[in-house]
Amino acid sequence: MYNFKYEVGTKIFFGRNQIVNIGKEIKMYSDKVLIVYGGGSIKKNGIFDATIEQLRINNIEYFELGGVDPNPRIESVREGAKICKEKGINAILAVGGGSSIDCAKAISAATKYDGDAWDIVINKKLIKNAIPVFSILTLAATGSEMNGNSVISDYKNNLKLGTRSPLLIPKASILDPEYTYSVPHKHTAAGTADIISHTFENYFTSEEGGYLQARMAEAILKTCFHYGPIACREPENYEARANLMWASSWAINGLISDGVANNWSVHPMEHELSAFYDVTHGEGLAILTPAWMRYVLNDKTVNKFVEYGTNVWGIDSSLDKFDIANTAIDMTQEFFTKELGIPSSLSELRIDNKYFDKxxxxxxxxxxxKGFIELTAEDVRKIYESCLL
Incomplete structure (x- = not known):
């Protein structure tokens, strides 16, 4: 296990009606706030009104930036930063899922940057200052509510890139599982796949000595495998929604990665799918992950897959190592396709090999x-090709 510094500065208010805390948290930093949200569902399900009520109680003036796309665009970041600069806004409140929160984070840094907002996406070292970010979470998926990561897309140039800074970590986040009741099956499934992928990216590592991190990762995986299908079948099951929401936060806030993680492998590949085809992030991950697993399985990596198969899926440890590994991979793919109902191939998403080389x-x-197994561009192309079948 290598040296690391662990610090998460987000104050979490978890559970029913915790939105009553958001106004006073923002008030500590600003009397003006920019509310960032997506397609407008929060105005139909009452979350927006509840948010505004808390801002009113605390005498906070608010401005709006709606219409943030599922893969947030740099154009939205530029617009949000412009509003904040013109109105003298010193706080941003994201109400929604990871896309809204990621957009809010990028806006917070762009507001304090004199150049173009895309600069801070391609070079995180340019993030020297940022205005405070807050979030009200409505989708368990990205974990953006409790980390400093932000992923932004530039579709004019087919780019989807991540940036990060401790300055972007939300000051406070409201996690009310009931706010995820209205999330449709497709996005509940994709969100679950995203949590699982975050966990896999940290779990499948060549770094030794992270026993505790591995066991915590396995607990998150088992939580998703258990509660993901329940949430899809029973959207108002509080226990399922709550467990997925908490798993989302802990899968990617450093708890299971610090000290052990390699660079991620599947996410960079999926970001290209999203950049070229604007696919749902979690669906892309669910298709790519089993293919990546099969591609990197070899004599050097098999023991980690055995650990996964026996500890998470309960496969008989006395079986042949490669039988355990392949069974675990098969069970993973079957979970995504049969339990969550996610497409099994890129062809089902109407994706061909036209852009695979690029x-x-x-x-x-x-x-x-340079991840669990180092991958070249040719390796990545082969993985893409295998996902067409």
Whole structure:
């Protein structure tokens, strides 16, 4: 286990009616706030009105930036930063899922940056200051409510990139599982797949000595495998929604990655799918993950897959190692397709191999992906190809 510094500065208010705390938390930083949200469902389900009521009680003036896309665009970031600069806004409140929160984070940094907002996406070192970010979460998926990561897309150039800074970590987040009741099956399933993928990216590592991190990762995986299908079948099951929401936060806030994680592998590949085809992030991850697993399975990696198969899926440890590994991979894919109802191939998403060469080159950023197993552009292209079947 290598050296690390662990720090998460987000104050979490978890449970029913915790929205009553958001106004006083924002008030500590600003009397004006920009509310960032997506397609407008929060105005139909009452969450927006509840938010405004808390701002009114605390005498906070608010401005709106709606219409944030599922893969948030740089254009929205530019617009939000412009509003904040013109109105003298010193706080941002994201109400929605990871896309709204990611957009809010990028706006918070862009507001304090004199150049173009895309600069801070491609170079995180340019983030020297940011205005405080707050969130009211409505989708368990990205974990953005409790970390400093932000992923932004530039579709004019087919780019989807991540940036990060401790300055972007939300000051406070409201996690009310009831706010996820209205999330449709498709996005509940994709969100569950996203949580699982975050956990896999940290779990499948060549770094040794992270026993505690591995056991915590397995607990998150088992939670998702158990509660994901329940939430899809019973959207108002509080226990299922609550467990998924809490798993989402802990899968990607450093708890299971610090000290052990390699660079991620599947996410860079999926970001290219989203950049070129605007697919639902979790669906892309669910299709790519089993293919990546099969591609990297070898004599060197098999023991980690055995650990996964026996500890998470309960496969008989006395079986042949490769039988355990392949069974675990099969069970993973079957979970995504049969239990969550996610498409099993890129072809089902009407994706062909037209851009695979360019996507593969961009995924490795001109070098290689130095993850669990180092991947070249050719490796990535082969993984894409295997997902067409």
């Amino acid at each position: 996507m593969a080159t961009q995924a490795v950023r001109g070098e290689t992906i």
